[in-house]
Amino acid sequence: MSCGKRLAEQLHERGYRVTAQRTIILETIAHMEDHISAQQVYEGARERLPGLNLATVYRTVESLKGAGMINMLSTGGEPMRFSLCDPEHPHSHLVCRECGSIFEVEAEEIEAFARRVEEITSFRIDSVHLTLEGLCQICKQKQAAP
Amino acid sequence: MSCGKRLAEQLHERGYRVTAQRTIILETIAHMEDHISAQQVYEGARERLPGLNLATVYRTVESLKGAGMINMLSTGGEPMRFSLCDPEHPHSHLVCRECGSIFEVEAEEIEAFARRVEEITSFRIDSVHLTLEGLCQICKQKQAAP
DNA sequence: TAAGTTTATGCAAATCTTTGCAACTACGAA
DNA sequence: TTCGTAGTTGCAAAGATTTGCATAAACTTA
Numbered sequence: 207m208s209c210g211k212r213l214a215e216q217l218h219e220r221g222y223r224v225t226a227q228r229t230i231i232l233e234t235i236a237h238m239e240d241h242i243s244a245q246q247v248y249e250g251a252r253e254r255l256p257g258l259n260l261a262t263v264y265r266t267v268e269s270l271k272g273a274g275m276i277n278m279l280s281t282g283g284e285p286m287r288f289s290l291c292d293p294e295h296p297h298s299h300l301v302c303r304e305c306g307s308i309f310e311v312e313a314e315e316i317e318a319f320a321r322r323v324e325e326i327t328s329f330r331i332d333s334v335h336l337t338l339e340g341l342c343q344i345c346k347q348k349q350a351a352p
Numbered sequence: 353m354s355c356g357k358r359l360a361e362q363l364h365e366r367g368y369r370v371t372a373q374r375t376i377i378l379e380t381i382a383h384m385e386d387h388i389s390a391q392q393v394y395e396g397a398r399e400r401l402p403g404l405n406l407a408t409v410y411r412t413v414e415s416l417k418g419a420g421m422i423n424m425l426s427t428g429g430e431p432m433r434f435s436l437c438d439p440e441h442p443h444s445h446l447v448c449r450e451c452g453s454i455f456e457v458e459a460e461e462i463e464a465f466a467r468r469v470e471e472i473t474s475f476r477i478d479s480v481h482l483t484l485e486g487l488c489q490i491c492k493q494k495q496a497a498p
Numbered sequence: 499t500a501a502g503t504t505t506a507t508g509c510a511a512a513t514c515t516t517t518g519c520a521a522c523t524a525c526g527a528a
Numbered sequence: 529t530t531c532g533t534a535g536t537t538g539c540a541a542a543g544a545t546t547t548g549c550a551t552a553a554a555c556t557t558a
Contacts, residue, residue, distance in 0.1 A: 303418070311472065346476050
């Protein structure tokens with residue numbers, strides 16, 4: 207089965223309608239390396255679907271997030287970016303607030319924490335969408351010795 | 353010592369210049385109940401400093417965050433909101449992605465997790481600025497039994 | 499206290515994101 | 529297959545946030 211078809215099926219299973227826009231946006235995100243911005247999704251997807259609107263990209267991305275199919279990465283200041291959830295390698299992000307560099311944290315580490323918070327609060331944490339901010343090792347050292 | 357004066361001193365200690373704008377914005381955030389938006393800070397602060405510009409509010413808030421003096425709360429969709437860090441009651445936030453309601457999690461719970469991630473990654477986590485997304489108890493139950 | 503350096507501010511414009519509404523379309527039921 | 533309904537989309541406009549640049553103010557040093 208093609209990649210797009212499998213994704214569309216997932217979408218359908220989760221109660222979302224399968225439209226050309228959603229399928230193509232999903233494939234665009236899937237095929238791009240790394241996390242891409244709404245603008246990049248828009249440009250990429252529009253090659254295959256010329257009438258596509260940027261607002262649709264934003265709305266679709268919001269739905270896909272709700273369906274648990276994409277990761278969102280909010281880096282301070284810069285626009286939001288997205289990537290397809292990879293079941294083989296689930297992870298959250300660490301963004302350095304000084305240099306903007308991005309690191310990944312294995313899901314297992316996050317999971318233990320998420321479960322602890324869930325116990326305390328009866329909340330269900332979307333650990334998949336977690337973005338942590340802080341200082342990377344290099345910026346941390348720079349700040350310690352100015 | 354007045355509230356504003358103490359805050360200004362903190363600002364100075366951390367290497368930030370003390371300006372009328374920063375002092376008043378800080379006091380405005382301090383005196384408002386709950387978390388308030390940039391727009392609200394702007395309106396509140398402008399009563400005391402008529403020439404104030406909204407861009408300055410955004411830049412100031414960014415600095416104050418860097419100085420670790422305010423909490424930022426990013427609720428999906430809605431504009432960013434801020435509150436003064438309260439050393440007596442440090443906490444992070446849980447935002448329900450369905451109904452938007454906000455819950456607090458004690459810092460201790462977050463701290464243990466932050467330290468674990470720090471061990472693994474050599475990153476320093478700003479656990480103070482953490483916003484977790486998920487489903488609150490009520491929305492979770494609604495979704496389980498449709 | 500005055501001069502020099504560095505950082506912050508205001509303004510205007512750009513960029514990013516959300517929203518209201520009418521037209522359209524996917525999909526379950528008949 | 530056709531119909532009806534509810535969910536989606538495009539468009540345009542509003543709202544939120546960031547940025548570049550010239551001016552102004554804060555802090556450091558002499």
